Every structure is written in structure tokens, then in C-alpha cells.
Amino acid sequence: MKEKVLIANRGEIALRIMNACTDLGLDYVVVYTEEDADSEHVRRSLDHQPHGKRAFRVASYTDPNDILAVADHAECTAIHPGYGFFSEDFRFARRVTVRDRPLTFIGPNWEVIKDLGDKINTKRVANSLSIPTIPGTDGPIYNEMEAEEYAEQLMADQKAQKIKNPSILVKAAAGGGGMGIEEVREVEQFRRVYRQVQNYAKRQFGDGGVLIEQCLRDYNHLEVQLVCSRHGERIHFGTRNCTIQSTGRQKRLEAAPGFDESCFAYVFNAQEVLDRIVDYSLKLAAHVRYDNVGTWEWIITRDGQPYLLEVNTRIQVENDVSARISHIDGQHPNLIREQIRLALGDRIGYSQSGIEFKGSSIEFRIIAEDTHRGFAPWIGTINQFDFPKHDWLAVYTHVPFDRPYVIPSEYDPNLALAIVWGDSMAEAKARGRQLLREITIAGENVAGAPISTNIPYLEAHLDKLLTF
Amino acid sequence: MEDQRKRLLKLEERITYLVHIKEGSEWGNLAALAEKLAHFKHSFYDFAEEELSEEIRKVEDAVAFLEERFEEHLTAMERVRIVRCPQRFTLRDILENVYEDFTELGGEEDVNVDPSMVVAKANIMRRVKNKVITQQVMVIGHEKGHGEEFRNGGSSKPWGNEKALRYMAVAETEGIPIHFYNFTPGAFPIEDYPGAAQQIARNLYALTKLRVPIISVISEGGSGGAEALGLSDFRLMFSHGYYSVISPEGGAAIEGKIREGEKLPKELVAACAENLRITAEDNLSQGTIDRIIQEPILGARRDDFGFFRQLRYEVIRATDEVVLKTKSLRAFRAYEVKRRMAAAEAAEEPHIDISWDLHRDEIKRLLSLRSRKYRDMATNSFGGKASPAMALWHRLEKAVSHVYYSFRYDLLKGQQKQMQKMFQDVSGEGSVFLQRLSRPITEAYDFISRKPEAKAGKATAVRVGANPEERLERGDTYMSPLANEDRTVTCPNAEKFGCRDLWVPDLYGEFCGVCQTCGHHFPLEYEWYLKHLFDPDSIREFNSEIRSVNPLQYKGFDSRLKADRAKTGRNSAMITFDARVMGVDLVVAMLYSDFRNGTVGSAEGEKFVRACDRARLRRRPLLCYVHTTGGIRIHEGTLGVIQMPKCTLAVREYLDSGGLYMVVYDNNSYAGPVASFLGCSPYQFAIRSCRIGFAGQRVIRETTGQDIPPDYHSAKSALRRGHIQGIWDRREFRQNLYKALMTMGGRNLYYR
Amino acid sequence: MNQDIDFDAILSKYRSDPFDYVHIHTRHTGRVRFKVTEGAQVKGAGGEWHHLPGSLLFVLYRERNPKPIYSSTFGEVSALRRELEGNFVEANEKVMTIKHPLTKREIIESILRKVLSNFNAPERAKYFFAMDIQARIDKFGPRAVTIQPGDEVFTMSLMKRDIPVYYSGEPGIIHSIYFKPGISVGHGEPLIGVCPPGRLPFIQKIISRVKAEWE
Secondary structure (H helix, E strand, O other), rough: OOEEEOOOOOOHHHHHHHHHHHHOOOEEEEEEEEHHHHHHHHHHHHHOOOOOOOEEEOOOOOHHHHHHHHHHOOOOOOEEEEHHHHHHHHHHHHHHOOOOOOOOOOOOOOOHHHHHOOHHHHHHHHHEEEEEEEEEOOOOOOOHHHHHHHHHHHHHHHHHOOOOOOEEEEEEEOHHHOOOOOEEEHHHHHHHHHHHHHHHHHHHOOOOOOEEEEOOOEEEEEEEEEOOOOOOEEEEEEEEEHHHHHOOOOEEEEEEEEOOOOOOOOOOOHHHHHHHHHHHHHHHHOOOOOOOEEEEEEHHHHHHHOEEEEEEEOOOOHHHHHHHHHOOOOOOOOOHHHHHHHHHOOOOOHHHEEEEEEEEEEEEEEEEEEEEOOOEEOEEEEEEOOOOOOOOEEEEEEEOOOOOOOOOOOOOOEEEEEEEEEHHHHHHHHHHHHHHOOEEEEOOOOOOOOOOOOOOOOOOHHHOOOOO | HHHHHHHHHHHHHHHHHHHHHHHHOOOOHHHHHHHHHHHHHHHHHHHHHHHHHHHHHHHHHHHHHHHHHHHHHOOOHHHHHHHHHOOOOHHHHHHHHOOEEEEEEOEEOEEOOOOEEEEEEEEEEEEOOOEEEEEEEEEEEEOOOOOOOHHHHOOOOOOHHHHHHHHHHHHHOOOOOOOEEEEEOOOOOOOOOHHHHHHHHHHHHHHHHOOOOOOEEEEEEHHHHHOOOOOOOOOEEEEEEEEOOOHHHHHHHHHHHOOOOOOHHHHHHHHHHHOOOOOHHHHHHHOOOOEOOOOOOOOOOOHHHHHHHHHHHHHHHHHHHHHHHHHHHHHHHHHHHHHHHHHHOOOOOOOOOOOOOOHHHHHHHHHHHHHHHHOOOOOHHHOOOOOOOHHHHHHHHHHHHHHHHHHHHHOOOOOOHHHHHHHHHHHHHHHHHHHHHHHHHHHHHHOOOOOOOHHHHHHOOOOEEEEEOOOOOOOOOOOHHHOOOEEEEEOOOHHHHHOEEEEEHHHHHHOOEEOOOOOEEOOOOOOHHHHHHOOOOOEEEEEEEEOOOOOOOOHHHHHHHHHHHHHHHHHHHOEEEEHHHHHHHHEEEEEEOHHHHHHHHHHHHHHHHHHHHHHHHHHHOOEEEEEEOOOHHHHHHHHHOOOOHHHHHHHHHHHHHOOEEEEEEEEEEEEEOOOHHHHOEEEEEEOOOOOOEEHHHHHHHHHOOOOOOOOOOHHHHHHOOOOOOOOOOOHHHHHHHHHHHHHHHOOOOOOO | OOOOOOOOHHHHHHOOOOOEEEEOOOOEEEEEEEOOOOOOOOOEOOOOOOOOOOOEEEEEOOOOOEEEOOOOOOEEEEOOOOHHHHOEOOOEEEEEEEEEEOOOOHHHHHHHHHHHHEEEOOEEEEEOOOHHHHHHHHHHHHHHHHEEOEEEEEEEEEEOOEEEOOOOOOOEEEEEOOOOOOOOOOOOOEEEEEHHHHHHHHHHHHHHHHHHHOO
């Protein structure tokens, strides 16, 4: 039976998945909400009628019931969740695959999503495999004595490593998103902070469990791109650097490979560290029998010590950054295509040695926002939208080039992803600058004020942002 | 001629009464008699006096004949109509005719917190030789009135019962007996503070140990409303009264599944009245009353003065007996002899002087007699009683436990700190010792009595709903069988909170039946709680052999019982077991919906009482988890109703011994149980989205004529009214229960 | 504000077409089964607490969950897309129209909408009352809440961010509320109608006038 994929996402990723399906000769269906009716992924699916109706209006991208109802109605056989929304929702993945009319979930199997979606569990499994994680508890602590002992140990370890200004973080185990995290610099302060966090956790989350870990400052945030199949094959597509994300800002920029000597003088052997984290990532993937694309996130301290942070069990926005430094038979791979193919049961078909890594790539997220006002989202109508064409450039956008577009206020004002690549980081940077200069975006909001985007900001700070 | 007129009017009244009770004049050709009377009246002066007198006498004879026939074949429903007839005597008539003088307390007539509840301090007089002795009593009862609207037909409001309780306390302070008179079709089913159910429960709780003699007399005993003034040392009933678990109409509506607003078929109501066994004779034979007061033919009316004299004699006699039983058997016997002699002499009243004051020891005896009285009620109306050998074993086991637990908790209590370690050692060894002592015997016994039906209950102590293969989750987690279906459901609050439809396997699996958006709790089967609330493998069921039966031979009920037994694999609607919550041992009584909708009958009541006793003996906290209760099981009639005082008494004795009793309501909890052994708990909690109340929406609409808002019985409303102490999320039930045990139970979870 | 409003013109407009046409859209996808036909009289939610649902219009089947959709208002089914019967429909599909005879209150409301000083949505977004305003509304009712220019009256939920919105316009009481919390309001749509205390008699006059002239 011919496979038919339901694309349960919006924006540029929906378009990328549509293209990937077309490339693979698969039929597909998209869903959209009322607010997105003018979006390119919908227009394209409505305008071209030879395949019959391809776009279905749903109540929300996050309503599994509507999406599955459309999947059944359109006789789909698989669902691609994209990123965000349902991509890391193990319940959705489970429901898709165990329901009476099962569908293929394009992503890892739900058990893996569940196991790796739990940070504490991931840490525990990693530790059992001697994969380094940030020193700290691998489970919630409820006992003050125990916690204090642990805190003292962590401080002592840091002193032994001659770390300047050692400190630890006390976190609410049930928290997240930066809520309920306190830093402790002196052991004498610990008990007070512990009680404070514990009370907060009890009040806020109904569970007084607390996590304690070493506080890291000044580090690099790297990602390892893995691609695995349902047949136990596992390969990697190198590393990326997204340190900018960790400085409390939204991710605007990402580069590959993970380290580049031209950006910073490392005190350690960069390649060796990169190899190590790739090996560790593959080891964990093998242990949990990872079976689709995924990203392993790592923290690398200034002296080159890697720690596993978490695993993203989905295709990431930045997957193409890795693809643009990878070459298979002289071609850049398309990881989304690979993901769909593998989820549908294909074998990888090539080996690690068949992948050649060369050059550097940088991804820019072009967003309608006011960088001077705390990156506040900008809403309005885009009248002109144009990107240059180069053979070192890929642009992914859902904003149409040929007609005005109203940015829907229900979603993030992301406009486009632009990836440039070159033989070296320096060349990629130069091309990036050129690109930013050549983009044309015009528009205005209801008050008549012109559009503001993050392009000037990226231009001005490119070097600084890429200092890692 | 004036005489004749009076006779004529009187006769007319009698015929009207007959027509009223018979609900029509077809029977006995009453219509013709009435016509004749009308004719006499119309052409009154056409007759010579003698002639008229003769004619009237003929009619009188005919009516008397009819009355006698009627009395012989009085049906249950006709008795109900007698009781409801405005011509029947009321409490007011009793106060005026039985007691010497009285002062109404807490309001007068319609200037009253609740005119349907009358409280009066009254003197009752008896003649001993030529001396007149008056004794004070507190008279409390429902006042139906002779048709006055404001009396509300004797249906007392929650604050009326509260008033009654206040004056019971006064009687206790003053040490005077209480005479209760029940003239109520049922309590007014509203939840406004103090709440119908909660107030009845409070009354019952106080009455279980009220330190004065209590006599109750029933004319109309409508279920829970009557119980608020019903728990007593001696229960009298008028020969033409009725005492029932539910009004025949209410029972018929439930039994016949009659929709609201539709007319009830008369035959159905009559059959129901018959089946419910509501007459004085029925109740006497069921042991729910102690004695019948004979009324004149077709029931006493307000002008039957002879009857009131007899009533005075009966209440004095009952009070005397209660008082004497607390003194000594000999005094009681002497009294009986004297009374018989008086009866033989055809004297109207025995001329005996008995003081109604009680000493401390006598009060103690009074209370223990009251306790025994209620504990012994309805002990023949459930099945699964122990064989003599088993009973002996139980007694032995109980005695051993008693010694052991007394040693552990009483003797060692209050010892020095350095003793504590040894205490632990001793108790640890002690339990091993006890186990060793009892285990071989238990095993032997199990082996001998390996009857299939006896074993069934034990084997199913914890049943897992879904097959392991059907489980979605790996690992050893219980999955509700409800989860095995690929479909979605809509949250009832979707409109208000925009809740997403929930996928059933998620909802009944991981989400514990809770809507992720608004927190609405979908009902879950009781097995879920057995599995998730208590520590793994800590549940040990006991008394599972006690079986619900059909003590009234209620028509068609046997097959329904059988079906429920087959469906649930259990013998009653109550499960009692020992269990542990985070290491805390406790005794649990659980009412669940699958068996007769969690209604309470003799078997359930007995199991509850035994659970109380077990918790008391073992010094353990007692949890009553109400998965659902539909009230008292109507098919057991008043045998069901008296579970209210019976169970409340057990709770009271458990609490007085220092116990910690908690009630947690879930799903639906209504009527009798809430108005007694549940509502009397000082710590009542509710699981979210549950409903708690006295009567359902329909009953409220039908009895009060007013509609109630949809959230009237919600846990939140109950909390707002102060009926419960808190609302728990099902997902945090275990933690909350543990916390509640720790905070309310104190250091050793039992002693206050 | 124009004090001499042409009542006769407004009222005659309502007289000529005293109806509101309520279009019923599907909330989500599913298979439709109609339970009414064109021309059927339907009623809205009833009972003292609006707890009795209105007439059953159609049932939407999705993922084996038949969801009954009830009428929220009374009137007559004036249009019905019969061709959808038994078919799969997308979310937000118009399925029928109910011709709803306007009540006196509704006419007053719609006239007031023109007379009150409205505060409009600055962006297309979801709106909520600010916490303390909501608390006051819950406690005393909207008409007891006076707002001043510069007061933080709303929270605008836009792109996952909550942005406070400050009231600008005449000070007065919140007379009418036009939005539902959590549902997107288009740019420029009125959120609330504010009545300055001085104009209250005038508003009262309109209300009594309509009440008197509309039967």
C-alpha cells in the first residue's frame, strides 16, 4: 500500500516535510487552523488540485483528536509531528501507534520518547553507562541531611578541581523552565536555600523533591545529530554549536561543526572532545535502542569536560545545519527525508564512513521582533519578502514571496530559516553577512509602523554571537 | 333533637374518614350510606325523633360493622393514609392530653425556628395511692398539625433537628428522661446549614451516649427524619402507625423506575407499601420496635381521650422499665409483678412510684444496655454467620488479640523513655508470637472449611481488572478495564474550560480518570482505589463471608441480589479490610457502587460495626471510603434504617475509646449513611467532582417544590456549608490520606 | 457624544428586520448527523441556572465520541447544509444558520454598543481581565467597577506572552463586556463598553425608551 503522511505541523517545517515526501514519492496531507489559512503550506496544498484535497482545517495543531480524525478520513498511514507540538509527546506517539487503526509515528518509538523525555531518568541511564552528566543528584532528594551531605561533596569536588567561585544549584525536581532554581555559593547558606526551594516546590508543584547539581558557568552548548533506523543501525551527522541559546536568549543562530578554532582558542583538543561526545551519544542510543533521528545535547566546560544535558527525541529546527557540512557521494543529505524513510522501515543504506564532513555552516532565524525592546514579537502585514539565490544558501519559509502576508498572532513570528555554508567558518560568516544584507523584507503594522526584524541585530553581532 | 344532630354529624365524620382511608366510596357501599345521611340531614325535621334515632342507629350499626371489617383487613397503604389523615392526633394533642402541663421551648406555633419540630418541657403525672406524683420529662417530637401549612407536615428542617439536639443536651444536664414522638414523613431534604444529613448524624451521635433514659414513640416514622429522634432505650409504636425506610410513593418511584412528573400507578404504591413491611406488627417481629400501643379501631383521632390515658400509662411504664433495668434485675421483676397484679385488678394504672433519677453506675448500665440493644438489632437479617466452631475460634482469636493489644498499648503506655526500645522489641516478638500461635490453627481451619462459596470472597480480596496482556503500560501497574477502548470522551466542563476530548486509554490510565484541563474526576471503579491507595499487598479482607440476604422476602429482590453477587463476586456492598498507607496500618470499610449501588443493609451494617470493633481492638485508625452509597437499602425496610443508629453507635464507641475515624466520599453519597455513621465523623473529606447530600435533586424537587442549582450537592458546596473538611484530588489521595492520618492522628494514630 | 440620537431611525431599522442570524460552525472535525431540519424551531439553554441544554442541533462524531451540539439561542433553523449529512467536515465549517428573533435586551445591548464609549482591542489576541479587575467583577458585578485611564484593565495574551493593556478613554463604569476570556478578538473589535458616570441617565433613557417602545 502506498504510504500517505499526515503532516501535523505548520510553518517552514510543514513545507520541508511536504517537499521531503514529494522527493520520496509519498502522498501527504496537511492540517491547518483558521489563522493559518493564508500560510504557504496550506496555499500549496489547496491550490494544486490534481491529488485531490490535501489540506484539512482543524481546531488546533495540538488537538490530537482532530489530527487523528483527519488522518483516518484522508486514509493516512503515517504522521509526521515536525518539531514542537506533538514531536516529543510520548502519549501522542503511543496513541498513534496502539489505536485500533494504527499509524506510523515518524519519530522514535513512544517508549524511547518517554524514557528520554524524563531528564532525571536520562541522567540515571547515562550514569549507568559511565556517560558523564552534570555532577549532582540523579533523583529528587527529600531529606535535608542527605541533601546537605551531597551539597558539601559537590563543593569539595569543585575545589579539588580548582574551579574558581564554585557553586551549586538547588532545583525543584518537579519544576522546569527556570522556575524554582537557586544558586548556593557557600555551604553555610545551603540549608536556608534548600528549605526555601523545598517549600516553594511543595507549594508550587505539590512535591517537595529537590535536585542538587554543580553550577556551571562559561561553557559551550553542543548538539550531536544522530540518525538511527529500526534495524539497529546508528550513524551520526556531526556536531552543532548553539551556545547562544544558553545565554538566556531565544535561539537565533546555530553553527556547525561544534567547535571551530577560528572562533575561539580552546585549551583542549577540540576534535577529541567532539569525537568523545559523538561516541557517548551513540553509546546511549544503542543502549535505549534509539530508532530515528535525534539530537543529544551536551555541555562542554571551558576546560573541555563534556556533560550530557538531555536528548531531543525529534527532528530539530537546525537539522539542516548538520546536513550542510555532511556529504554523501558529494551531495548534502536531507535529514527530514532520511527520517521519514527510516521511520517507514527503510535501512540506512550507507555507513558512517560514507559520510564526509567538510566546511562550516551557519543558520540564521529571521524573526519579526523588536530587538531593542526585549525581543518583543512584532505583528503586522508583510508586503515584500525576498531572498537572494545562491548555491551556498538554503532558505526555508512559510511566508509567501508573491503576496502580502499577515503574521498570525496565535503563533511565534518566525519568518524564515536561512542556512549558509562554505569551506571554512570564515567563508560561511562572510556569506552570512552578505545574505543578511541582501534580504528584502517590508511591511507595516496596524499603527503604520514599519516592520522590525532581528536582521540588523544579527548583522551587528554576528562575530560576537559566534565566539565560542 | 340536638342529640340526633350530633350523632348525625359524628356519623358523617366517620364515613368521611372511611372514604378518606379507602380513597373512594365504592367499598362497602359507603356512597349509599353517605347519601342516606344526606337525606336525613336534608329532611331532618320530617322525621319524628324516635324514628330518626332508629334510622341513625341502623346506619351506625352498618358503619360500625364496616369499620370492624375494615380494621380486620387493613392494608399497609391504608395505614399510611390513616397516619396522614388530618383527623389523626398530633403531638400537640398528646402534650395537652397525656402530660399535665408543658412549656414549649424554642419557639411557639408558627413563631418558631421550625414549627414542624416541637420541644416542650412537660410534667407527667401518676397516682400512687392517693398521692399525685409529677415527673418532669423533655418531650421532643414532630408536629404535623391538623392541616396547618406552616407545620410542613412534620417534615422538620435541619435547624429543627438542631433545636431538638440543643434540648436533648438540656435534658441531659437536668437529668430528666426524654420522650420522643415521631410524626414525620421524613426530614426536609435541604443542605442549608446545618444540613439535613449532617444534623441527623449529629443527633444520632449525641443520642448514642446521651446520659438519660430515652423513650421513643412512632406514629409516622419516615426513615432518616425519624431517626433523628429515634435512637432510644425503648421504642414504642402506635398500632396504626407506620415506620418505613422510605415513603411507599418514593419506593414505588424507584422500584418502578417512574420518571419524574409521571403518575405513580396506585397498585405499585400499594404493593410497595406491603413489601416494605411498615406496619407496627411487622416492625415488632423484625425487632425494630419493642412494644405496640394499641389504638382504637381504625386509629386514634384527636378526641379519643381514652387512648391518651392509655398512652400516658404506656410511656410511664416504658420509662419505668428503662430506669429499672439499670438498677437491678430484682427491682425490675418486682415491678413487673406489681404491674401484673394491678392489671389483674383491672386498675387503670399501677400505683407504683419509681424515681427516674439515675446514679452514675446506673447511667453506665443504661448506656451499655442501649449499646447492646442496638448491636443486637438486625442480626438475623444477613447471611454468612459463623458456624459454632468458627464462632468459638473467632472468640478465642479475639481474646488473644485483646490480651496482646492491651499489653501492647495499655500496659506499656506511659512507660519511661528507656522502656521504648524494649517495648519495640517486645511488640515485635509479640507479633511473631501471636502469628506463630494462630497460624497453624488458621491454616487448619481453612483446610477444613474449604467450601467453594466461602473461599470465593477471600480469593478475590484484590482483583485486577485487566488482563496483563491487555495492559498498555509495562510493569506491574493496575490499569482500569475502562481504559481498554480506543475512543475519546468529552469532559462535562468542556464548555466552561475548553477541555480537550480525552482519549480513554490515557484518561483511565495515566491520568487516573482526571481531566487534564479542568481537573474534573471521571468515576473510576473501586478496584482502582484498592490498588492505588494502599501499600502493595497490604490488603487483608475480613468478614467477607457476611452476606446480604432478602430478610423481608421482598418480591423479586432475590434474583437481583443474585445477579449482583455474580457480577461482583462479593457478598455485600461493603468491603472491610486491614491495609497500610505508607506504612501506617489502618482498618478500612469501603462502600462501593457495583453491589446494589452501595446501599447499606443488615450485612453492610454488621460488617461496619465489626470493622469499628476491630479498629478499636487493634488500636488502628479507621477509614471509611465511600466509593458510592445510594443510601439505606430499601428492600430491607426498617432493618435497613436501624443500621443508622447501630453503626453510629459503633463509631461513637470507637471514637470514645480514642480512635481516629475518617470518612472520604467519592462519586455519589446520599441519604441514610451520610445522615448517620458517615456524617458523624469529625473528619470528612471528599474526592473532587463527587456529590454529597441527603436527598437527590428529584426528591428535593418533589418534596420542597423547588428546583436546586446543578452544583447543589457538589463537594465544593458541601465544603462551603461546612459539611466536609476538604476536597482531595484523586491523584493525591494517598499522600493526602497519609498526611491527614499524621496530622489528625497524632503520634500514635490512635490515642487522642 | 451626540445626545439626540435618532431613536425612530434605529428602532425602525430593527423593526424591519428584528432578527439576528446566528451561524453555527463546527468546533472541530468529525462526521455530522443533523438532528433538525430547515424551518425547525429551536430553543436555547433553559432552566434557572441555564443548566438544561437547548435543542439538539446535530451530533458530531469524532474518534468514536458522539458529541451532541445544542442550540445556544432560540429561533428558527433558516439554513442548513443538508449535503453535509453523514459526511466528514473540517473544523470551523459553517453547517447551519439560526434566525433568532432579537429580544428587547439584545436590542438595547446593540444600541448601547453604539452609544457607550468602547475600548477596542489593540491587537488581534486573546484578552483577559487583569486579576484585580476580574476579582472585583466577580464580587460586585461589572457595573460596580469604575476604571480610569491608565488603569491596567486587561492582560493581552499574544504569542505566548502576557502583556498588560492600560485603559485609555473616558473614566466610567464597565457597562458591557463584549469578549470572552481566552477567545481571540480581532484588532479593533470592542472589548468593553464604558459608561462615564455623567452619561448614565442618558443610557437609562435609551433603555427605558426601548423598553417602552419595543414589545
